[in-house]
Amino acid sequence: MNFRIAPSLLSADFARLGDEVKDVIAAGADIIHFDVMDNHYVPNLTIGPLVCEAIRPHTTAPIDVHLMVKPVDALAAMFAKAGADIITFHPEGSEHIDRTLGLIRDAGCKAGLVFNPATSLSYLDHVMDKVDMILIMSVNPGFGGQSFIPEALNKIRAARTRIDEYTAKTGREIWLEVDGGVKVDNIRAIAEAGADTFVAGSAIYGQPDYKAVIDAMRAELSQAGR
Ligand SMILES: O=C(CO)[C@H](O)[C@H](O)COP(=O)(O)O
Ligand SMILES: [Fe+2]
Numbered sequence: 001m002n003f004r005i006a007p008s009l010l011s012a013d014f015a016r017l018g019d020e021v022k023d024v025i026a027a028g029a030d031i032i033h034f035d036v037m038d039n040h041y042v043p044n045l046t047i048g049p050l051v052c053e054a055i056r057p058h059t060t061a062p063i064d065v066h067l068m069v070k071p072v073d074a075l076a077a078m079f080a081k082a083g084a085d086i087i088t089f090h091p092e093g094s095e096h097i098d099r100t101l102g103l104i105r106d107a108g109c110k111a112g113l114v115f116n117p118a119t120s121l122s123y124l125d126h127v128m129d130k131v132d133m134i135l136i137m138s139v140n141p142g143f144g145g146q147s148f149i150p151e152a153l154n155k156i157r158a159a160r161t162r163i164d165e166y167t168a169k170t171g172r173e174i175w176l177e178v179d180g181g182v183k184v185d186n187i188r189a190i191a192e193a194g195a196d197t198f199v200a201g202s203a204i205y206g207q208p209d210y211k212a213v214i215d216a217m218r219a220e221l222s223q224a225g226r
Contacts (some may be wrong), residue, residue: 003191003196003218005030005197006030006198007024008034009021009034009055010144011144011202012024016147017051021055021057022206028211029204030061031064031197032062033066033179033199034055034064034065035068035144036068036075037069037142039126041070042068044142048075049079053085053156061084062086065079065086066094066198066199070090071104072100075112075160076103077107078185080107085109085110086108086132086133087110088135088170089104090109090113090119090133091119097123101131110175112134113127113134114137117124117137117149119160127153128162133177134174135178136155136156136176137154138152138180139180145201145202146180148180148182148186149180149181156176159194160176160193161194163194176197177197177198177199178197178198179199179200182198182199182200183203184203184220187217188224190195191224198217200217
């Protein structure tokens with residue numbers, strides 16, 4: 001299993017974002033997770049396409065834009081232009097999920113659906129062919145530094161079953177990302193439930209030595225069995 005670690009910029013020092021991006025990639029991270037909150041779909045307000053465009057020259061690592069916004073379509077197009085590689089959105093934020101997935105892919109990005117703790121995976125039923133990533137939220141969206149909700153492990157297992165069945169039929173890979181409260185001490189259990197991509201904000205940016213945390217996460221992942 002190819003595991004990917006995606007530090008969330010939400011917990012980075014916003015006054016030095018370019019360096020924060022370079023530092024986590026130098027420390028061994030694979031992906032930059034970029035949380036967009038609109039003070040409407042979620043109570044918090046963060047960063048937009050101009051900031052994505054500003055960090056783009058600072059790394060060749062994929063930028064994974066997590067849109068916690070409603071409506072989604074116009075912002076998704078702006079982030080594709082701003083250099084995003086992956087764009088995920090919450091089904092509750094889109095009037096027409098199939099259309100939004102299509103417009104993200106047509107803009108050249110990987111597209112993904114995000115599931116809040118109480119959102120059903122049934123939104124996947126008729127759109128798997130347009131989904132490149134499934135993101136399971138293990139906290140309610142809106143803030144960094146919250147505690148992992150254990151019930152998320154059951155949803156990760158269910159999503160893994162869907163993906164494996166789909167991949168067996170089509171040969172096409174879909175990534176399974178988990179976001180919220182991911183730490184060194186629970187990442188192994190999350191991997192064992194079926195995740196391959198791990199967002200971690202406060203666990204990485206909240207520590208002075210990013211490499212030490214990422215190395216410790218990889219050591220845990222290397223022990224994970226399915
Ligand atoms: O989407 C998010 C919150 O809505 C963040 O990506 C997530 O919470 C990361 O922060 P932490 O690892 O500190 O929980
Ligand atoms: Fe996120």
